[in-house]
Amino acid sequence: MKDKILSVLEYPKILHKLTAHAATEIGKTRAERLRPSHEFSAVRSSLQATDEAFAVQRLKGGAPFGGIRDIRGSLQRARIGGALNPAELLDIATTISGGRKLKRFLFSFHENHPIPMLQAWAEGIAELNKLEEGIAFCINDQAEVSDQASPELNRIRHERRTGEHRVRERLEQMLRTPSVQKMLQESLVTVRNDRYVIPVKQEYRGSIGGIVHDQSASGATLFIEPEAVVQLNNKLRELSLKEQKEIEKILRQLTEKVAEFAEELRESLESLAELDFQFAKAALAKEMKASLPIMNDSGFIQLKKARHPLITGEAVPINVELGREYSTIIITGPNTGGKTVSLKTIGLLSLMAMSGLFIPAEDGSSMCVFEGIYADIGDEQSIEQNLSTFSSHMTNIIGILRSLTPNSLILLDELGAGTDPAEGSALAIAILEHIHSQGCRMVATTHYSELKAYAYDRPGIINASMEFDVQTLRPTYRLLVGVPGRSNAFAIARRLGLPEEIIERARGQINEETQRVESMIASLEENRLTAETERQSAQQLRREMDRLRRELEQERTRFEEQRDKMLQKAEQEARDAVAKARREAEEIIADLRRLAMEERAAVKEHKLLEAKKKLDEAVPALRKTKAAARNKSAAVIEPGDEVLVASLGQKGHVVEIAGDGAVVQLGIMKMKVGKADIEPVAAPKPQKQYQPAGTGVKRTRDEHIRTELDLRGANLEDSLLEVDRFLDEAILANLGRVSIIHGKGTGVLRNGIQEYLRRHKHVQSYRLGNFNEGGTGVTLVELK
Structure with a gap:
């Protein structure tokens, strides 16, 4: 992709915005190198990475990049044997620490929300804890070598501090001497050339023996090192040199450790740069309120409410579809109507999608990968090359014709302009015909009416226009695909007050064919407005239906939740009632056993009836559904049928029908049970006739x-x-x-x-x- 095309479509401005969102210098460098890709798989992978970073940003607000520095220069010096200074070593330590924190953050997020691509880059971050700890032990937060860096350095600094204290103490004794005080400009101890001195007046230069190290700008004050502290200052100087030598030794040792891990640090830096770059893309998507485009490899573009990302304020969105029913769009309409902006929007959003960036359009927008995007946009008149506007456009178009392939996007602004209208329109049609025959995707803007008729009956080519409000004499900046642009000159002139006879005379100068085309366009526009009104009404109805459906769904959900709660409560009450009934039934059975054991004879009828009554009373009073009641009442019970006695939970056979109940044989017992307490188990079938027997229980x-x-x-x-x-x-x-x-x-x-x-x-x-x-x-x- 040529840089000139990228510049014409304002791609560098997008990169500038992207770079501003990078958190580190290495991330900014990676963002500046971003270019559109022509490989479909690479574009899809890049968009997936952006989508993963966008998910992290949406759920966590971003990722931590604190402490990460651009240490590439330091690593290179360490490789070639140079010594790093404390600030450079501190940057390396903070970069290792920041990378470890970022890695753990992404690993933790990946456990609940898979982000495989970001996870792979995070795995490339080396955790060099020992190197980090070694640097942190020797270098403090102020980028200074700390006393604990080595025992020798600690000893030297201790001696130096002691020596400094002695020098200051000796000089302060001198300052307190009355004979010396009158010679001093100020009663203080200061430092010149790393040696402790006192400020002495010029006229007392010979009264105080010592070495002059400096004087004030006026010459009235001399900074003298008294002879009494020369040896002490010399000792301090020696200690300073030893300290510097020991610091250089410590820094060289740390640099050698950095050199050992230089390659791992370099790879970590690449992973960190890539991760910062991906999160910068996510931040740019958030700023632009952009969405993930659906990529295809069939040359199809469908933009839904797309906006130019560089237009501030409320940009009018456009809807464009290109590459299926038609591969060429010819946009007509007046100047300042937004034709060029629409052209640039299509081109720039294509470049952004091919770069792995989200596009400012609604969800569901589709984009494709082109082998090349070519544009001839704007007035490129060149004074240096002595080229007119027409010549400049022709030069660009000739270059496009030489480079294009069937899988290219061609954007042409004001095709054929700058020359005689008849020749310009003929040339424009010829160029469109040639490019269209190559199978390219093309969007062109023009003023020529001849191109409206050309696009009207050509397969694969469609007219479009920028809407213009004749009442307000202002463009609406809406792209209308399928409707050619009208010439609004007469309408505008009439609105501005031009006499009607002049307008009619001008209309008579237009040939019949042109008038017929204008009438056709007017009819199409009227039909479009009607259809637009109906569409908006239909959309309103659909939104209302969607709202009602959502409310109904919410109401249904609430009803189901309430029903589930009531069922749970009822089930619990039923379990409690059944448990109570079971306990009482067990007590009744125990009573029957006790009667059988104690009386040593058949249990009397009245005692059985009493026990049966207790069993009936123990049955939980559960509400039966109307359907179940109807099924029971509808069932016909006959002698010999197998039935279930609901109150006892026991199966038996009907012996005989007795009034509103039946006598049921349950094992060795016969009991009279009400019909409401009987449920048929299976279809009635012939049974052996039971002989009446006593109701007693035989021992x-x-x-x-x-x-x-x-x-x-x-x-x-x-x-x-x-x-x-x-x-x-x-x-x-x-x-x-x-x-x-x-x-x-x-x-x-x-x-x-x-x-x-x-x-x-x-x-x-x-x-x-x-x-x-x-x-x-x-x-x-x-x-x-």
Whole structure:
């Protein structure tokens, strides 16, 4: 991409904005080198990186880049054996520290919100903790070598401070002497040429022996080093030289350590620069209120409410689609109508997308990657080359024709302008025809009416115009694709007060073909305005429907949440009621067992009815749905049907129908149950006619009482229920010993049953069967 094209489309101004958002110098340098890419995969990767940085910025407000410096020059000096100064070493330490903090920040963010590309760059940041600690130990925050850098330096500095104290003490004694005080300009001790001196008046130069190191600008004051402190100052000078030598030694040792890790530091710096660059792109996207474009490799552009990123204030957005139904757009309309801005917007946003930058347009906008973008925009008249505007445009266009490829974007402003209108329009049509035949994507602006008719009936070419408000005599800057621009000269002249007869005479000078084209354009514009009004009305209705739909959805969500809460509450109440009913049922069953054991005879009818009444009262009063009530009332119960007694949770068979209820056989008991408490289990089928029997519970064993229970193949939970029911029947039948067949298997069923038997109050003992009794697959139970 030629720099001239980038400059014409104002791409360098975008880079200037991007660079301003970089947090470090190395990031700014990386941003300044940004150029559009012609590789589709590279563009997609670059946009993905920008999107990841944008996500971090949106959720965390950005990334920490504090302390990171441009240390490339320091690393180069360390490589070639030069010694680094304390400030350079401190910059290296803070860069290592800043890189480590940034790396940990991105790693932490990646755990919850994947950012694979930023994560990969973060992995390239070396964590040189020992080097950082070594520098921090020797160099303080003021970029000075600290006393603790080496024992020798600490000793030298201690001696120097002691010597300085002695010199100052000796000189202050002299200052306090009355004979000396009259010779002094000021009573103070100062330093000249790294030696302690006192200010003496010029006339007493010979009265105080010593070395003159300086004098004031007026010459009235001499800064003299008295002979009494010359040796002490000499000692201080020697210590200063030793200190400097030791500091140089420490700095060289630290520089050698930096040189060892120079390559790792260089790679870390590249990763840091790339990360800063990506976050600068995200910050630019936030500033421009830009969005991620959808990239394609089919040469298709669709801009939704796109804005020129360099226009301040409220820019009028444009909608453009190019590359499917038509590959060429010819924009017509008056000057100052925004044609050139639309042209630059298309070109600049294409460059930004190809550079991995978000574009200032609505979500869902599509962009593609071009092999080249070529533009001829603006008045390029050259005085130095003695070229007219027309010649300059032709020179640019000739260069474009030599360089373009089918996968190029061509932007031509005022095509054919600057020469005779007839020749200019003919030349413009020929150029458009040639470029269009190459398969390029092209947008051109023009004043010529002939180009309107040319685009009207050419496949792949469409007219467009910039809207102009005749009532206010101002452009609206809206791009109207599909409608050619009208010549508004007559309308404007009439609004400004030009006499009507002059306007009619001028209209008569226009040929019939031109008038027909203008009438066609006027009709198209009228139809467009009508369609636009209807579209806006439809959009308003759609927004209203969307609002109502959202409100309905919110209401439905609230209803479901309320329903779920009520169901949870009802389920809890039902569980509590069932638990209560179960406890009362167990008490009733215990009472029946006690009656059977104590009376040693059949339980009387009235006692059974009393127990049945207690069971009925123990049933939780749960509200049944209307549908369930209808299903129950609709079911026809007949003798022999298998039914479920809801209040007891037990299945049985109907013996006979009795009034508003039925007599149901439940195991060895017969009970009269109301129809509302009966639910059919299966379709009615013929059953063996039950012989009426007494309602008492017999203590003696009969042919219906089982002495063994086979549970092979059942799960533990169901098996325990069956064991409980089986033992109840055995106890009521006064059985002393029963067998439970559980099989061998894994032992889970056997262990669970035996654990249950161990806690059962009516079980005296239990054991596994002998060899002839079924072995470990059977448990024999002795009842009390």
